[in-house]
Amino acid sequence: MGRTIGITSHLGGVGKTVTTLNIGMSLASMGHSVLLLDGDPLAGLSLAAGQGRRTDRGLYQYLQGSHSLEEIIHTAKDSGLALVRTGVSEPAHIFALEQRAAWEKLWQAVRQLADRYDYVLIDTACGQSSLTTLLLGSADAVVMPLPCRTLAVKSLPLFLQFLLRLRQTIQPDLRFAGAIFSMVDSLNPYEMDIIADLRQSFPASTFFSTVIPLDRAFEKAAAHGVPVGMFREYDDLARGYTDLATELVQRDRKLQNKGGSSEQPDPLF
Ligand SMILES: Nc1ncnc2c1ncn2[C@@H]1O[C@H](COP(=O)(O)OP(=O)(O)O)[C@@H](O)[C@H]1O
Ligand SMILES: [Mg+2]
Numbered sequence: 001m002g003r004t005i006g007i008t009s010h011l012g013g014v015g016k017t018v019t020t021l022n023i024g025m026s027l028a029s030m031g032h033s034v035l036l037l038d039g040d041p042l043a044g045l046s047l048a049a050g051q052g053r054r055t056d057r058g059l060y061q062y063l064q065g066s067h068s069l070e071e072i073i074h075t076a077k078d079s080g081l082a083l084v085r086t087g088v089s090e091p092a093h094i095f096a097l098e099q100r101a102a103w104e105k106l107w108q109a110v111r112q113l114a115d116r117y118d119y120v121l122i123d124t125a126c127g128q129s130s131l132t133t134l135l136l137g138s139a140d141a142v143v144m145p146l147p148c149r150t151l152a153v154k155s156l157p158l159f160l161q162f163l164l165r166l167r168q169t170i171q172p173d174l175r176f177a178g179a180i181f182s183m184v185d186s187l188n189p190y191e192m193d194i195i196a197d198l199r200q201s202f203p204a205s206t207f208f209s210t211v212i213p214l215d216r217a218f219e220k221a222a223a224h225g226v227p228v229g230m231f232r233e234y235d236d237l238a239r240g241y242t243d244l245a246t247e248l249v250q251r252d253r254k255l256q257n258k259g260g261s262s263e264q265p266d267p268l269f
Contacts, residue, residue, distance in 0.1 A: 002033075003252055004110060004120040005177065006139035010159035011152055012126035015145040015182035017044040018218055018228075019244075020123035023143075025227040026238070026245035028081050032118040035073070036081060037110070039135045040125040041088040049076070050225020051083055058087020062109055063102050069112055082117065086131075098130035110138035128162055136163075137170035141252055145182035145212070148191035153198065175255040177248060181211040205251070210243040 007020045020036060028034045038045035043053045051074060061067040075082045088094055096102060114120045122139060124132040136142060142163060146152060160176070167174045185191050199207060217237055221228040229238025 001111075002114045002116070002118045002120060003141065003256075004114045004122065004139045005248070005252065006039075006122045006124055006136045006142045007145070008122075008124040008132065008136060008142055009126055009144050009146070010128070010155055010162075011147070014126075014147050014152065015212060016126070017048050017123050018222070019143070019145045019180060019182065019212065020045055020121050021048050022227045022229065022238075022241040023245050023248060024081055024119075024121050025079060025229060026241040027119050027121075027249075028079055029242070030245060030249075032249075033116075034081055035113055035117040035120045036083045037113065037120055037122040037135070038083065038085045039122045039131065041086050041094055041131070042125070043085055045123040046083060046085050048222055048225065049081070049083060049227075051076075054085065055087055055089035058085035059106065059109065060087035060093045060097055062087075063097065063105055069109060073113075084113065094131065098134070103134055106134055107138045110135070128159075133166065133170070136166055136174065139171065139174060141175045141177040141255055143177050143248065144179040146179040146207075147183050148181055148185075148188075148194040150190075150194070153194060176206075177251045177255060178206060178208050180208045180244065183214045184211045185214045208244060208247050208251075210240055210247060212240065212244075213237070 007016050009016055017040070024034045024036050036045055036049065043055070046053060057067055057072050059072065062069060062072050072084055072087065073082050074084070086097065088097065097106065110120065122135050124135055146156065163174065163176060181195055184195070195211070215237060217228050217231065217234045221231065224230070228234050229241060
């Protein structure tokens, strides 16, 4: 069984989608089989991966019984990355995905996908919608891109509480693999202070050592619908994602080895 990792945050525009795509690409280059699950009805990941906004084949169609799991998996020719969309094109589809009756089937679909790939990376929409809750409820671990902005950091404890509640109520095995400082402007002293303060105040395992720099290369990559590493001139950024992917694999293995016992639940971190 592969591992299912949710890339999530309480905030939008913090790099969830870009992180999912680029870490996915790095994991694939390292020889892992990877499926990207676009958990945002607005299909940001499909667009970032240059796969357009197709809505006629996805989780919704699978749940409706019109398509099999195989039929909703789109595999890219070159990278070998696989992609599944929500298949949502109108509000009623979202309601259908979020219905209590759909929960079990959705959960099973994600677990079945995890049976076929080494890693299923779920790119969620921001916040705590029912769909995000359900998707994270089927994940083994969560990664959170975190911009070094005061309000983002101040609202972090509330989101960690949400993840803890998710663990207590829906997915007892859910673990926090770590936060990744994203869009880091190394010339901004406030941001550097925030990173230093956070690293000092929390256990080392809370934050990935590798950070994602703020760089206009990401806009160029988005415009072409490719991971940033596809451009030779951005080799350094691609190396950063290889480091992040390596760290993610190591962190996730550690979380698995920690295990838990029925008398003593293991900690979120
Ligand atoms: N490290 C970065 N530096 C500069 N721009 C970035 C970076 N990461 C993402 N972006 C850009 O910021 C926007 C939001 O990123 P995205 O990954 O879609 O965020 P989210 O999924 O959290 O809403 C996109 O236009 C993306 O190209
Ligand atoms: Mg997104």
